[in-house]
Amino acid sequence: MTTLFDRVWDAHVVKQLADGVALLYVDLHLVHEVTSPQAFAGLRREGRRVRRPERTLATVDHNVPTGERAVAVADPVAALQLDTLGTNARDFGVELFDLTSPGQGIVHVIGPELGATQPGMVIVCGDSHTSTHGAFGAFALGIGTSEVEHVLATQCIVLSKPKNLEARITGSRAPGVSAKDLILALIGKIGTAGAAGHVIEYTGDAIRALSMEERMTVCNMSIEAGARAGMIAPDEVTFAYLKGRPRAPTGQSWKSAVERWRALRSDPGTRYDTQAQLDASQVGPQVTWGTTPGMVADIGGRVPDPAKLPEPEREAAQRALEYMGLVPGTRLEGIPIDRVFLGSCTNARIEDLRAAANVVRGRHVASRVRALVVPGSQRVKAQAEQEGLDRVFREAGFEWRNAGCSMCLGMNADVLGAGERCAATSNRNFEGRQGRGGRTHLMSPVMAAAAAIEGRLVDVRAW
Amino acid sequence: MVTPFVRHRGKVAALPRANVDTDQIVPKQFLKGVERTGFAASLFFDWRASPDFELNRPAAQGATILLTGPNFGCGSSREHAVWALAQYGFRAIIAPSFADIFTANCYRNGVLPVRLPGNEVDILMRNAAHGNYELVVDLAELRVTDEQGFSTSFSADAYGRELLLRGLDEIGRTLLEEPSIAAYERSHS
Numbered sequence: 001m002t003t004l005f006d007r008v009w010d011a012h013v014v015k016q017l018a019d020g021v022a023l024l025y026v027d028l029h030l031v032h033e034v035t036s037p038q039a040f041a042g043l044r045r046e047g048r049r050v051r052r053p054e055r056t057l058a059t060v061d062h063n064v065p066t067g068e069r070a071v072a073v074a075d076p077v078a079a080l081q082l083d084t085l086g087t088n089a090r091d092f093g094v095e096l097f098d099l100t101s102p103g104q105g106i107v108h109v110i111g112p113e114l115g116a117t118q119p120g121m122v123i124v125c126g127d128s129h130t131s132t133h134g135a136f137g138a139f140a141l142g143i144g145t146s147e148v149e150h151v152l153a154t155q156c157i158v159l160s161k162p163k164n165l166e167a168r169i170t171g172s173r174a175p176g177v178s179a180k181d182l183i184l185a186l187i188g189k190i191g192t193a194g195a196a197g198h199v200i201e202y203t204g205d206a207i208r209a210l211s212m213e214e215r216m217t218v219c220n221m222s223i224e225a226g227a228r229a230g231m232i233a234p235d236e237v238t239f240a241y242l243k244g245r246p247r248a249p250t251g252q253s254w255k256s257a258v259e260r261w262r263a264l265r266s267d268p269g270t271r272y273d274t275q276a277q278l279d280a281s282q283v284g285p286q287v288t289w290g291t292t293p294g295m296v297a298d299i300g301g302r303v304p305d306p307a308k309l310p311e312p313e314r315e316a317a318q319r320a321l322e323y324m325g326l327v328p329g330t331r332l333e334g335i336p337i338d339r340v341f342l343g344s345c346t347n348a349r350i351e352d353l354r355a356a357a358n359v360v361r362g363r364h365v366a367s368r369v370r371a372l373v374v375p376g377s378q379r380v381k382a383q384a385e386q387e388g389l390d391r392v393f394r395e396a397g398f399e400w401r402n403a404g405c406s407m408c409l410g411m412n413a414d415v416l417g418a419g420e421r422c423a424a425t426s427n428r429n430f431e432g433r434q435g436r437g438g439r440t441h442l443m444s445p446v447m448a449a450a451a452a453i454e455g456r457l458v459d460v461r462a463w
Numbered sequence: 464m465v466t467p468f469v470r471h472r473g474k475v476a477a478l479p480r481a482n483v484d485t486d487q488i489v490p491k492q493f494l495k496g497v498e499r500t501g502f503a504a505s506l507f508f509d510w511r512a513s514p515d516f517e518l519n520r521p522a523a524q525g526a527t528i529l530l531t532g533p534n535f536g537c538g539s540s541r542e543h544a545v546w547a548l549a550q551y552g553f554r555a556i557i558a559p560s561f562a563d564i565f566t567a568n569c570y571r572n573g574v575l576p577v578r579l580p581g582n583e584v585d586i587l588m589r590n591a592a593h594g595n596y597e598l599v600v601d602l603a604e605l606r607v608t609d610e611q612g613f614s615t616s617f618s619a620d621a622y623g624r625e626l627l628l629r630g631l632d633e634i635g636r637t638l639l640e641e642p643s644i645a646a647y648e649r650s651h652s
Contacts, residue, residue: 037497144542146571193534
């Protein structure tokens with residue numbers, strides 16, 4: 001019995017180094033400005049080259065300003081890091097989508113957009129949300145900078161084979177319930193370390209019913225459950241998404257690729273190391289109340305009372321509520337917010353922007369709220385502008401920005417002030433993640449859009 | 464080059480918190496540089512602003528072993544977190560569990576993650592609460608001991624252990640596999 005993950009793993013073993021430890025070949029290496037400079041410096045120091053520049057793709061995303069592109073980057077430290085990637089890309093022959101490129105964007109948005117992300121690949125990047133690419137049936141994982149250097153030099157990575165967890169999600173979603181709600185509910189159920197040491201394979205009719213972009217949202221947050229990676233077996237939805245994309249195969253090689261990709265699935269009746277289940281029909285819109293993505297509840301719920309939680313969770317919940325400025329028993333619906341962030345590699349693709357635009361069309365952001373839309377890539381931005389979504393957002397009082405990671409991690413100027421409360425479509429509500437002292441509530445794009453209009457957390461199903 | 468780790472005796476600092484993420488270990492504003500050095504001051508930057516923070520206590524000064532809660536190092540893949548811990552002076556971290564990417568980063572920077580059962584971590588937390596508590600972490604023997612008779616074994620990832628024990632240059636080692644890599648590429652082109 002073989003799983004999807006086993007198949008991809010086995011096909012990439014260059015050499016078995018020890019029991020369970022293999023040298024794996026990397027098909028696609030994505031690079032960005034923050035976790036690569038020390039890796040390239042290491043290559044230079046040792047006189048090493050990039051083994052396969054054509055399998056390496058670089059972009060700038062983490063610290064880029066999202067304002068006017070014609071203006072020089074104001075932060076000199078960030079500017080040096082961006083310039084360093086430019087120099088490294090040129091010196092080592094790596095393709096770079098820089099600030100002036102129409103192809104620039106968040107690394108996990110542009111890989112799929114280009115069709116560079118394909119089923120059955122091993123994909124790595126010095127970024128934990130590399131799990132996003134698993135939506136195509138790739139084994140895609142985040143790595144550290146030393147490993148980035150290793151992959152640049154050898155096109156391989158040394159890994160201990162993780163275990164395999166099946167997350168079976170069944171049933172149909174109610175209107176107003178998004179892919180984001182499914183993954184948040186799953187993390188709430190299994191915990192932020194619930195999939196540690198595992199690769200998750202998402203299965204079940206609720207997963208099959210998702211669009212490609214929704215699948216990316218689900219796989220993106222696999223890391224928030226502690227997983228090494230998330231995967232979804234490719235199907236007609238996958239092939240339809242990829243067909244005709246710039247880096248996808250064409251003609252006869254497209255046909256043979258699809259034939260190969262169809263074999264990428266787990267054998268029926270396969271036993272996984274670990275199992276988890278979720279009934280999608282029981283999931284409502286989710287909102288986090290704490291400082292880990294696992295501290296999450298249905299919008300109809302209340303802020304929990306730490307005293308009533310089991311002992312290991314009590315202290316963490318107490319700390320979280322103190323940081324979040326929330327009182328136990330408070331209804332989540334109605335909590336006032338100051339900021340809204342529509343963006344990130346989790347939820348800033350065209351479908352996310354369309355869904356959010358539908359909520360805000362003809363309405364206006366509450367006077368107390370400052371709201372930001374940061375498209376995942378410049379191509380997503382261009383597409384949205386072609387559809388007139390930028391006008392919808394602007395007329396509703398949102399700021400319409402250029403692509404980047406932006407306020408997901410606040411490395412650029414887009415940050416929360418201390419005590420500011422934000423409805424965010426991103427992936428992490430850690431202390432200080434969006435700015436020191438900032439308070440993050442994670443949710444879906446439609447929930448964040450509705451919160452922007454009302455100036456408080458609301459149940460989008462009532463709209 | 465990895466700093467070898469064979470056996471280390473050192474003072475313990477306790478940080479009894481669960482799910483300490485790498486955003487706490489090194490906040491984002493310190494990720495804009497292009498060097499691997501200079502991270503000691505950024506370790507737990509926001510938390511250290513509070514005088515009550517565990518590592519600010521006199522008893523924690525000079526500690527080289529960090530004792531902490533489950534799922535340590537979760538979140539972002541930033542290796543800067545391990546650079547900061549190492550440059551601050553930590554050689555080993557003991558916890559009930561660690562995040563996967565963080566663990567891989569530790570092996571490549573001479574820092575040993577030691578996974579012990581929760582009840583044993585609790586015992587060590589109580590011992591460390593009195594201050595000036597020392598442990599010996601032995602990677603060759605796979606044992607953690609103190610002078611008062613505490614002794615336990617732990618397991619380590621075989622590959623990570625080898626990297627640490629021998630302070631291996633991982634890239635140099637993989638480059639020796641060139642014939643296998645080239646053969647793989649030939650059969651998959």
